[in-house]
Amino acid sequence: MNEAGSGAEWWRGATIYQIYPRSFADSNGDGIGDLPGITAHLDHVARLGADAIWISPFFTSPMTDFGYDVADYRDVDPIFGTLGDFDALVARAHDLGLRVTIDLVFAHTSDRHAWFGESRASREGERADWYVWADAKPDGTPPNNWQSVFGGPAWTWDARRGQYYYHQFLKEQPQLNVHVPAVQDALLDVVRFWLDRGVDGFRFDALNHAMFDPALTDNPPATDDRQRTRSYDFQIKTFSQGHPDVVGFVERIRTVCDAYGAIFTVAEVGGDDAMPLMKAYTAGNHRLSSAYGFDFLYAPALTAGLVAKAMRDWPGKPARDGLGEGWPSWAFENHDAPRCLSRWADDASRPAFGRMAIALLGALRGNIFIYQGQELGLLQDDIPFHLLKDPEAIANWPLTLGRDGVRTPMPWVPDAPNGGFTSGTPWLPLSPGNIARAVAAQEHDPAALLTHTRHILALRRAHPALRRGTIDHLRVHGDVLSFTRRIEGEAIHCAFNIGGGAHAHACPAGNAILSVNGADPAHLPAWGATMVIVDPL
Numbered sequence: 001m002n003e004a005g006s007g008a009e010w011w012r013g014a015t016i017y018q019i020y021p022r023s024f025a026d027s028n029g030d031g032i033g034d035l036p037g038i039t040a041h042l043d044h045v046a047r048l049g050a051d052a053i054w055i056s057p058f059f060t061s062p063m064t065d066f067g068y069d070v071a072d073y074r075d076v077d078p079i080f081g082t083l084g085d086f087d088a089l090v091a092r093a094h095d096l097g098l099r100v101t102i103d104l105v106f107a108h109t110s111d112r113h114a115w116f117g118e119s120r121a122s123r124e125g126e127r128a129d130w131y132v133w134a135d136a137k138p139d140g141t142p143p144n145n146w147q148s149v150f151g152g153p154a155w156t157w158d159a160r161r162g163q164y165y166y167h168q169f170l171k172e173q174p175q176l177n178v179h180v181p182a183v184q185d186a187l188l189d190v191v192r193f194w195l196d197r198g199v200d201g202f203r204f205d206a207l208n209h210a211m212f213d214p215a216l217t218d219n220p221p222a223t224d225d226r227q228r229t230r231s232y233d234f235q236i237k238t239f240s241q242g243h244p245d246v247v248g249f250v251e252r253i254r255t256v257c258d259a260y261g262a263i264f265t266v267a268e269v270g271g272d273d274a275m276p277l278m279k280a281y282t283a284g285n286h287r288l289s290s291a292y293g294f295d296f297l298y299a300p301a302l303t304a305g306l307v308a309k310a311m312r313d314w315p316g317k318p319a320r321d322g323l324g325e326g327w328p329s330w331a332f333e334n335h336d337a338p339r340c341l342s343r344w345a346d347d348a349s350r351p352a353f354g355r356m357a358i359a360l361l362g363a364l365r366g367n368i369f370i371y372q373g374q375e376l377g378l379l380q381d382d383i384p385f386h387l388l389k390d391p392e393a394i395a396n397w398p399l400t401l402g403r404d405g406v407r408t409p410m411p412w413v414p415d416a417p418n419g420g421f422t423s424g425t426p427w428l429p430l431s432p433g434n435i436a437r438a439v440a441a442q443e444h445d446p447a448a449l450l451t452h453t454r455h456i457l458a459l460r461r462a463h464p465a466l467r468r469g470t471i472d473h474l475r476v477h478g479d480v481l482s483f484t485r486r487i488e489g490e491a492i493h494c495a496f497n498i499g500g501g502a503h504a505h506a507c508p509a510g511n512a513i514l515s516v517n518g519a520d521p522a523h524l525p526a527w528g529a530t531m532v533i534v535d536p537l
Helices: 035-040 042-048 083-095 114-121 181-196 246-258 275-282 304-312 340-344 350-363 391-396 449-462 464-468
Strands: 015-019 052-055 072-076 099-105 155-158 163-166 201-205 264-268 290-292 327-331 367-371 470-477 480-487 490-497 511-516 529-534
Touching (some): 015 042, 015 449, 035 042, 042 083, 042 449, 052 201, 072 083, 072 181, 083 099, 099 181, 099 264, 181 246, 246 275, 275 290, 304 470, 340 350, 350 480, 350 490, 350 511, 350 529, 449 464, 464 490
Parallel strands (some): 015 367, 052 099, 099 201, 290 327
Antiparallel strands (some): 155 163, 470 480, 480 490, 511 529
């Protein structure tokens, strides 16, 4: 492993590159990305300067929710390849100095999972209580008022068992009853299975959804005045998720991972009041490594105030309970959230804005996640209704911006069919604009966003203050955000103009190591940014 990625806490401050396997690279011409395609292009990730990859689910699945409905946690879906292909991927990644993190979905399975088949067969079987079952009310309606994320009641009637089963997402994704110790044991065996194959870390999808109020108490109604497009948004999820016992399960996960060494674990915790859960799941040295922040993923605009608030929420100080605060992780976009440049910048400002934004991400305290194509400046694709694949987009069209537009394939070669992603018909179309931004089109261009991203990540790897340091002197002056990253022996003052007008900036004297869009320590033009090594005292 490279020096920046070595040690007991190799993950602290790491850059993690997210790969959505359906859309990264297709090796066999079926129009769907696969594990051999990932392996063949890992050199791109290594050249970028990432420390690790995160691969979204590739497990056996009917693909109702494109892999987040797992039918077998211990095997690879044939559309992606084989376990042998996965082993080859891990070996190649490690040869390149890249760690491998995978997505584990422990809140629910597919309804095609063998566990669910056994659970629905009988109320008395060994796995009868492995999922969440409840009798109907006397009038035949569901047991309570809980709603599904994808719309409608979170309960589906099963005639074979004569009960309703609970699903926080699609009806094809029945909820695991993680309160049951045997379910936890089975899931921990899954963790061991992948650790034994050389995996270096896990992202735990929708972890706060893993447990619920066993009494199935009705959720209270939401009282805010925001616009709602889903029935799910009409409730405060007091009882349907975020049960305190998740913390005990988290501690069991950490115990298993610690037996294998320096394993990275990050919790995805979404929802309206996620911060207390994020802090609880990561507090101390016996829970998860980090929590994945949603502060930027759906923000309609990037502002200095937004960034400052996110940093202040994770000051790095000991918690009152003595456990100590966990470590944050940040992303500007991912497989669920729209492309950041489409949300935050217009056509004219995107080149300059993109350079400033990646410099800002590289300066944040915490781990940073880069979603495939972000380093190219890919934009959100507009997918017509007849080509939509995302079940959420189809169910809520046209009021919900679906996830398909951020999942379109990665362009590799601008003048190749389908941008070099596949020799067949891609599962989602690539837009001409994004094909023009392909890797090969930017590879040797010193002005390209790809080149700039490599430079930013190299700075982050070279300077311990940027990677692991504290953050202080956090200030907002209109559009200007400034702070100092500091570690013993090094301090770096960072300033960002998150606006279209020029501003003066009184930067401390020192050695400038970064100038973005013509900035210098005293002047920040539109979308300008600067970093200066200053006196650490």
